[in-house]
Amino acid sequence: MSEFLHQLTLSQGALLSGVQVTIYISFLSIIIGTAIGLVIGLVLTYAPFLARLPFRIYVDAIRGTPVLVLILAAYYVPAVLGVSLDALSSGILALTGFCAAHMGEIFRGAFQSVEKGQTEAARAIGLTFPQTVRYVLLPQVIRSVLPTWVNTGAELVKGSTLLSAIGVGELVLRTQEIIGRNFMTMEFYLVAGLIFLLINLAIESFGKYLERRLTYA
Amino acid sequence: MTDTTSTALLEIDGLHKRFGDLEVLKGVDLNVAEGEVISIIGSSGSGKTTLLRCVNLLEEFQEGEIRLEGEAIGYREVNGVRKRLPDKDLSRQRSMTGMVFQSFNLFPHLTAAENIMLGLRKVRKLGKDEARAKAETWLGRVGLAERVDHHPGQLSGGQKQRVAIARALAMDPKLVLLDEITSALDPELVQEVLQTVKELAAEGATLMLVTHEMAFARDVSTRIVFMEQGLVAEQGPPEQIFGAPKHPRLAEFLGRSRT
Ligand SMILES: Nc1ncnc2c1ncn2[C@@H]1O[C@H](COP(=O)(O)OP(=O)(O)O)[C@@H](O)[C@H]1O
Numbered sequence: 301m302s303e304f305l306h307q308l309t310l311s312q313g314a315l316l317s318g319v320q321v322t323i324y325i326s327f328l329s330i331i332i333g334t335a336i337g338l339v340i341g342l343v344l345t346y347a348p349f350l351a352r353l354p355f356r357i358y359v360d361a362i363r364g365t366p367v368l369v370l371i372l373a374a375y376y377v378p379a380v381l382g383v384s385l386d387a388l389s390s391g392i393l394a395l396t397g398f399c400a401a402h403m404g405e406i407f408r409g410a411f412q413s414v415e416k417g418q419t420e421a422a423r424a425i426g427l428t429f430p431q432t433v434r435y436v437l438l439p440q441v442i443r444s445v446l447p448t449w450v451n452t453g454a455e456l457v458k459g460s461t462l463l464s465a466i467g468v469g470e471l472v473l474r475t476q477e478i479i480g481r482n483f484m485t486m487e488f489y490l491v492a493g494l495i496f497l498l499i500n501l502a503i504e505s506f507g508k509y510l511e512r513r514l515t516y517a
Numbered sequence: 518m519t520d521t522t523s524t525a526l527l528e529i530d531g532l533h534k535r536f537g538d539l540e541v542l543k544g545v546d547l548n549v550a551e552g553e554v555i556s557i558i559g560s561s562g563s564g565k566t567t568l569l570r571c572v573n574l575l576e577e578f579q580e581g582e583i584r585l586e587g588e589a590i591g592y593r594e595v596n597g598v599r600k601r602l603p604d605k606d607l608s609r610q611r612s613m614t615g616m617v618f619q620s621f622n623l624f625p626h627l628t629a630a631e632n633i634m635l636g637l638r639k640v641r642k643l644g645k646d647e648a649r650a651k652a653e654t655w656l657g658r659v660g661l662a663e664r665v666d667h668h669p670g671q672l673s674g675g676q677k678q679r680v681a682i683a684r685a686l687a688m689d690p691k692l693v694l695l696d697e698i699t700s701a702l703d704p705e706l707v708q709e710v711l712q713t714v715k716e717l718a719a720e721g722a723t724l725m726l727v728t729h730e731m732a733f734a735r736d737v738s739t740r741i742v743f744m745e746q747g748l749v750a751e752q753g754p755p756e757q758i759f760g761a762p763k764h765p766r767l768a769e770f771l772g773r774s775r776t
Pocket residue numbers: 536539541559560561562563564565566567568
């Protein structure tokens with residue numbers, strides 16, 4: 301036990317930087333991915349068929365592809381095309397694209413489930429379409445999207461572990477490096493697992509907090 | 518007929534509306550003068566709702582013209598080609614008419630006052646305090662001074678519909694369209710809403726309403742319009758329409774409504 305504590309102290313810097321990278325990647329991907337997903341959801345719900353088509357194809361293609369494949373593609377394909385992206389950027393690109401596709405589909409469902417009468421009442425008052433989205437649809441959509449959004453956040457944190465495959469120094473890669481030095485496989489995977497549990501608990505309670513703040517009678 | 522008044526606020530000329538192959542309005546002509554209260558009656562599917570929705574630009578229409586205070590609504594001619602106006606113009610024109618729906622369509626995330634304030638703030642560009650004051654005044658006028666800060670979920674159907682009426686009228690529209698606004702209400706809540714409409718009519722608001730409440734229509738209207746299969750089949754003052762209907766389908770319709 302004391303040996304484990306000693307090793308833990310030795311590796312806390314590495315663990316901490318792994319946690320930071322994991323959180324940084326997940327956070328960035330979910331924020332940008334959600335913003336793009338919102339636009340995709342709006343297009344899928346309200347745009348005419350031809351404008352919808354490329355977005356529909358994108359969403360279905362991404363959602364049908366394993367995250368690891370997305371990550372490898374984001375890492376190797378730009379290089380082939382002559383664009384140099386470092387592993388971290390490739391990882392964020394892949395996870396953002398993943399998040400955008402999922403959130404796009406989630407937003408589409410949410411926009412479509414708002415009663416048609418809401419949009420009509422807003423238009424009847426004289427609100428323009430952007431105003432209708434901003435003041436009438438989004439406040440309702442956000443509430444219905446929230447639980448799934450929290451889930452997607454947790455998925456992204458899990459997905460970020462796959463970035464170890466392209467050498468991004470997130471928590472899993474750091475843990476593997478630590479184990480490579482001290483051979484305490486069980487102990488340090490447990491530590492990593494515990495940290496992931498904490499991150500996801502934090503995301504979950506943040507979601508619960510938002511849900512409470514946003515309920516109305 | 519009262520249709521040829523020169524001070525028409527709303528003029529509908531030869532309005533045709535098709536949903537795909539189905540022609541729902543087949544050349545509707547109708548004028549409405551300021552201060553008039555028009556009740557549109559007719560059997561289900563005759564095009565009453567579609568007519569109101571065309572006037573409020575919630576539906577596109579293929580032929581004919583609708584003018585409000587002389588301004589063509591929804592379309593303009595560019596080099597002889599009929600074009601739908603851009604969203605911004607449509608919004609402005611929609612804000613000139615108010616619409617009250619059968620299903621209320623209040624915004625559930627906003628309180629009664631906020632439902633009314635939204636249009637006042639974002640469309641009429643009033644300041645927050647002014648919008649709030651106006652919302653409270655209107656909620657008072659429809660008998661809901663005590664419900665200003667309630668969400669729609671905390672209101673009865675009749676109360677919701679009165680908020681919706683206040684929301685439409687607070688915008689100072691030229692014309693208010695009301696489509697079967699008591700049809701979704703429990704019978705005991707119908708009267709409070711009809712009473713509210715009566716008061717607005719008495720104050721001189723220009724109203725165009727679709728209703729199945731014949732006694733109410735007779736009582737409140739300056740003119741009754743009977744629609745049949747996408748056309749105005751007969752119109753006239755209530756005494757004439759209910760007392761001496763000419764169109765055979767109108768007589769039949771009234772006979773059915775009385776039962
Ligand atoms: N969005 C729509 N798409 C296709 N047909 C419609 C649509 N809305 C209404 N209709 C048809 O138009 C006709 C007139 O409908 P409506 O104006 O609602 O009649 P009313 O209000 O007099 O009952 C009906 O045959 C109805 O089925």
